[in-house]
Every structure is written in structure tokens, then in C-alpha cells.
Amino acid sequence: MxxxxxxxxxxxxxxxxxxxxxxxxxxxxxxxxxxxxxxxxxxxxxxxxxxxxxxxxxxxxxxxxxxxxxxxxxxxxxxxxxxxxxxxxxxxxxxxxxxxxxxxxxxxxxNFGTRTERCKRKLSKKVRGTNIVSGEVIVFPSTVEAGKNGFSQSAVCTSCKNKKPHKGYIWKYVS
Structure with a gap:
């Protein structure tokens, strides 16, 4: 009631x-x-x-x-x-x-419920960086991994959204 x-x-x-x-x-x-x-x-x-x-x-x-x-x-x-x-x-x-x-x-x-797991899935999107000069392509399993390899995790995320380069690479999420 x-x-x-x-x-x-x-x-x-x-x-x-x-x-x-x-x-x-x-x-x-x-x-x-x-x-x-x-x-x-x-x-x-x-x-x-x-x-x-x-x-x-x-x-x-x-x-x-x-x-x-x-x-x-x-x-x-x-x-x-x-x-x-x-x-x-x-x-x-x-x-x-x-x-x-x-x-x-x-x-x-x-940390309640499935939020942590849902966030992990979002963070684990593959990202591909294409060098704007040489065309070289690099792929990471997530923005976190890109961050561990000399790139800024947040800058890679931003680049995926606005298509602006980060450290000479244009970044995209890979489905």
C-alpha cells in the first residue's frame, strides 16, 4: 500500500x-x-x-x-x-x-551488483590506432592496454569519440 x-x-x-x-x-x-x-x-x-x-x-x-x-x-x-x-x-x-x-x-x-562487470566490458573494447603519417596500424584489447603502452588512456578514449589524433594516431573502437 x-x-x-x-x-x-x-x-x-x-x-x-x-x-x-x-x-x-x-x-x-x-x-x-x-x-x-x-x-x-x-x-x-x-x-x-x-x-x-x-x-x-x-x-x-x-x-x-x-x-x-x-x-x-x-x-x-x-x-x-x-x-x-x-x-x-x-x-x-x-x-x-x-x-x-x-x-x-x-x-x-x-562496487554494488553488476556495475563493476559492466564497466569492465565497456573498458575492454578493442581500439585501433592508425598512424597519420605512415599508415601503420596498432591494435590493443582496451584503452587500458593502450595506456600501458605509452598512450594516455583518456586521450585514446577522447580520440575514439572526436577523431582527433593522439600521439600521431587516429583512434577508433573496433567491434
Whole structure:
């Protein structure tokens, strides 16, 4: 069953639910022209480039974006160890149900679940460098290996994306 709690710092303005939804509350606004009523409603969530959901909240004429998973955790989960981050147990960034969230350390959050393995796969893309003068071709199993052989790992990655040379080679990912 869905449960609603006030959002800390926004009491009487907004509530967050145990299912990861956010709503504004019905309230009276005072203006020079008189008082009027603003009807409460469910708020739209914004999916960010990183895959997490955020919501915009207004208070005292100021607008601020908040991570929905963090609002849910702050409202529903105790944090006796004062951990700084919230982890999605099933690794689905849009699943902000309270039972899917837990407080954790940064290190545990980074190394949780399949993330490390997924990152290894991304890093293990083969790269091919073609010398812009001689046409010589060199191939490495990953940017990490290119880095171990006198090239900058990050510069090889950048070259693969923007086609600009690094140390006289144009780099490409090999499928």
C-alpha cells in the first residue's frame, strides 16, 4: 500500500510516497489581489541523462531539483550509520520504491551488483590506432592496454569519440 510522508524542508508543500511518487499539496496563496487556492497534484518526474529521476520543488520563490530516490530514502529509511548515498538494490535507476532503496557508502554503491562487470566490458573494447603519417596500424584489447603502452588512456578514449589524433594516431573502437 502506498504511504505518503512530508518532504523534509518542504512540510505542508510537498509529500513523497513509498512508491517514489511526489505530489504538491493543496494550499492558499496570498497575493496583493487577494487569496487564492492552488490545487495539489502529482508532479512530473524528470529523467536525467544519467538515468536517475529528479523532481523540481518550489519554496519561497526558489526552484530546486532533487533526486527522487534520495527524497524517498530520507522520508522512509533510517540512516543510523549516517551513510551518504542511496543504492538501488535491483540497479534500476527509475525504481524508487522504498523496498528497493538502501543507505550505503560511496565505495559500496560504486562496487554494488553488476556495475563493476559492466564497466569492465565497456573498458575492454578493442581500439585501433592508425598512424597519420605512415599508415601503420596498432591494435590493443582496451584503452587500458593502450595506456600501458605509452598512450594516455583518456586521450585514446577522447580520440575514439572526436577523431582527433593522439600521439600521431587516429583512434577508433573496433567491434
Amino acid at each position: 502506498e504511504e505518503w510522508k512530508f518532504i523534509k524542508g518542504y512540510e505542508r508543500l510537498y509529500k513523497v510516497s513509498s512508491l517514489g511518487r511526489v505530489k504538491s499539496l493543496t494550499r492558499q496563496i496570498k497575493r496583493k489581489t487577494g487569496n487564492y487556492k492552488i490545487q495539489g497534484k502529482l508532479l512530473s518526474l524528470i529523467k536525467m541523462k544519467n538515468g536517475y529521476l529528479r523532481v523540481g520543488l518550489y519554496k519561497n520563490k526558489k526552484y530546486k531539483l532533487y533526486a527522487v530516490h534520495r527524497l524517498v530514502a530520507e522520508a522512509f529509511l533510517d540512516n543510523p550509520n549516517n551513510f551518504p548515498q542511496v543504492n538501488h538494490k535491483n540497479e534500476v535507476k527509475t525504481d524508487n520504491r522504498v523496498e528497493n532503496l538502501e543507505w550505503t557508502t560511496r565505495e559500496k554503491n560504486i
